[in-house]
Amino acid sequence: MAVKYVKEMEALKEHLGKHQLKLTRQRELILSAFLRQEHITAEAMYHQLAKSDPHLGLATIYRTLNLFCDAGLAQARHFGSQTKYDNISHKGHHDHLICTGCEKIVEFENEEIERLQEEVATKNGFIIKTHRLELYGLCSRCRH
Amino acid sequence: MAVKYVKEMEALKEHLGKHQLKLTRQRELILSAFLRQEHITAEAMYHQLAKSDPHLGLATIYRTLNLFCDAGLAQARHFGSQTKYDNISHKGHHDHLICTGCEKIVEFENEEIERLQEEVATKNGFIIKTHRLELYGLCSRCRH
DNA sequence: TATCATTTTGAGACAGCTTATCAATTTCAA
DNA sequence: TTGAAATTGATAAGCTGTCTCAAAATGATA
Numbered sequence: 001m002a003v004k005y006v007k008e009m010e011a012l013k014e015h016l017g018k019h020q021l022k023l024t025r026q027r028e029l030i031l032s033a034f035l036r037q038e039h040i041t042a043e044a045m046y047h048q049l050a051k052s053d054p055h056l057g058l059a060t061i062y063r064t065l066n067l068f069c070d071a072g073l074a075q076a077r078h079f080g081s082q083t084k085y086d087n088i089s090h091k092g093h094h095d096h097l098i099c100t101g102c103e104k105i106v107e108f109e110n111e112e113i114e115r116l117q118e119e120v121a122t123k124n125g126f127i128i129k130t131h132r133l134e135l136y137g138l139c140s141r142c143r144h
Numbered sequence: 145m146a147v148k149y150v151k152e153m154e155a156l157k158e159h160l161g162k163h164q165l166k167l168t169r170q171r172e173l174i175l176s177a178f179l180r181q182e183h184i185t186a187e188a189m190y191h192q193l194a195k196s197d198p199h200l201g202l203a204t205i206y207r208t209l210n211l212f213c214d215a216g217l218a219q220a221r222h223f224g225s226q227t228k229y230d231n232i233s234h235k236g237h238h239d240h241l242i243c244t245g246c247e248k249i250v251e252f253e254n255e256e257i258e259r260l261q262e263e264v265a266t267k268n269g270f271i272i273k274t275h276r277l278e279l280y281g282l283c284s285r286c287r288h
Numbered sequence: 289t290a291t292c293a294t295t296t297t298g299a300g301a302c303a304g305c306t307t308a309t310c311a312a313t314t315t316c317a318a
Numbered sequence: 319t320t321g322a323a324a325t326t327g328a329t330a331a332g333c334t335g336t337c338t339c340a341a342a343a344t345g346a347t348a
Contacts, residue, residue, distance in 0.1 A: 022295055022344050042335080057298040062335060078222055081306090081334070097270050106268050113260050117279055120257075124250050125284035126241050133277045135261055140269035166315050166324055187305080201327040206306060225304070225335090 005035045008073060008089050015071035026056060030064045034074065039084040039105055077132065095133040101142025149179045152217060152233050159215035170200060174208045178218065183228040183249055221276070239277040245286025 012031060016023055033045055042065055046058045065085045068074035073089040079098070088094075095113075097106040113133070121128045156175060160167055177189055186209055190202045209229045212218035217233045223242065232238075239257075241250040257277070265272045 020295080024296065024343070026297070055298070057300095059299080059336075060297060063296085078224075080222070083334080097265060097268055099270065100273065106270070108264050108268065110260060110264055113257055113264075116254060116257050116260070117277075120252050120254055121241060121279055121281060124241055124252065126243065126250070126279065126281045127287065128279050128281040129244065130281075131277070131279045133261075133275070135265055135270065135272050135275045137265060137270045137272040137274075143271060164324080168314070168325065170326070199327070201329095203307075203328080204326060207325085210307095227305080 005032060008035055011073060011089060012068070012071055015067075021067075026060055027064055027067070029053065029056070030061060031068070031073075034065070034068060034085065035087060035089075037087075038107075039077075039086055041082055041084055079134075095135075097135045097137070099139040099142055100136050101138050104139055106139075149176060152179055155217060155233060156212070156215055159211075165211075170204050171208055171211070173197065173200070174205060175212070175217075178209070178212060178229065179231060179233075181231075182251075183221075183230055185226055185228055223278075237274075239279075241279045241281070243283040243286055244280050245282050248283055250283075 008031065009028075012027070013023060015021070016027075029049065030045070033049055034040065042058065042061045045065075046056070046061050049056050049061070065074060065076070068085070069076055073087070074085045075088045077084050077086055077096075086094075094107040094109050097108060098104070099106075117131060118128060152175065153172075156171070157167060159165070173193065174189070177193055178184065186202065186205045189209075190200070190205050193200050193205070209218060209220070212229070213220055217231070218229045219232045221228050221230055221240075238251040238253050241252060242248075243250075261275060262272060
């Protein structure tokens with residue numbers, strides 16, 4: 001199972017090595033669960049993993065997902081009161097189209113928008129480090 | 145004082161009327177405080193208003209700011225763990241440039257970006273209702 | 289492989305922000 | 319003025335996420 005995620009595992013190991021951190025059973029488990037899906041919530045992962053490992057603590061999941069963020073594998077995104085963790089290891093930065101009807105999330109990239117963002121920032125004396133762009137609306141199915 | 149905000153007050157009254165809600169001293173007070181500034185936090189307003197009205201409850205402020213959102217006067221924005229309420233009554237939609245150094249917030253509008261957003265949405269079968277775009281970086285002063 | 293300093297974990301306490309509860313008060317239509 | 323309905327203030331409760339700390343696991347070293 002974890003075999004599929006060799007590259008991500010290598011990236012994690014590299015980060016662990018650089019920071020005197022250890023590879024644990026829990027970190028492996030959470031990594032493979034994390035890579036299996038997009039936009040997961042710590043709480044959701046907690047319930048998901050509870051089936052196979054009832055004693056895996058919620059705090060460990062939060063800690064580990066934050067670790068993945070530090071390692072550059074994940075990115076936390078706040079949707080309303082929820083924080084979802086995106087997998088950004090296998091792709092570059094991306095933005096989101098979110099259906100307010102069915103909660104479906106579509107990822108997209110648009111170089112032209114990114115370029116214009118830089119332009120706006122420069123005009124205001126800013127240097128951009130990160131950004132978030134979320135478009136909320138209805139997908140074709142939810143429009144009836 | 146409230147005289148300056150006749151238009152917003154009218155908009156609020158219209159909303160109240162349509163929903164069988166009542167105009168109270170607190171709602172007037174919070175409206176005038178709200179319109180006096182940008183990007184305010186419920187907590188900040190609570191402390192601000194405590195000087196002139198020590199018994200105005202925090203819950204009332206939250207309730208009232210959410211009411212303003214419903215009425216189309218305000219918009220809630222989540223910056224990290226903080227929720228700030230923007231005045232959107234006197235201007236159209238706008239996006240934010242946020243300095244991660246000094247927390248300064250600069251508003252901007254960019255029609256070209258908005259147009260490209262529509263394009264992306266259409267391409268994916270979405271119809272956009274709202275969006276949020278936040279650029280995080282360092283302002284010229286914080287770059288030393 | 290055994291040792292052991294260091295890191296990590298799990299469980300629950302705790303913290304910050306926001307909403308719910310409810311008796312008392314206020315509003316406003318009649 | 320009256321009274322049904324909405325609102326308020328105070329605080330309890332809820333939610334999400336972090337902190338604490340004793341016990342367990344890891345992994346570098348011998």
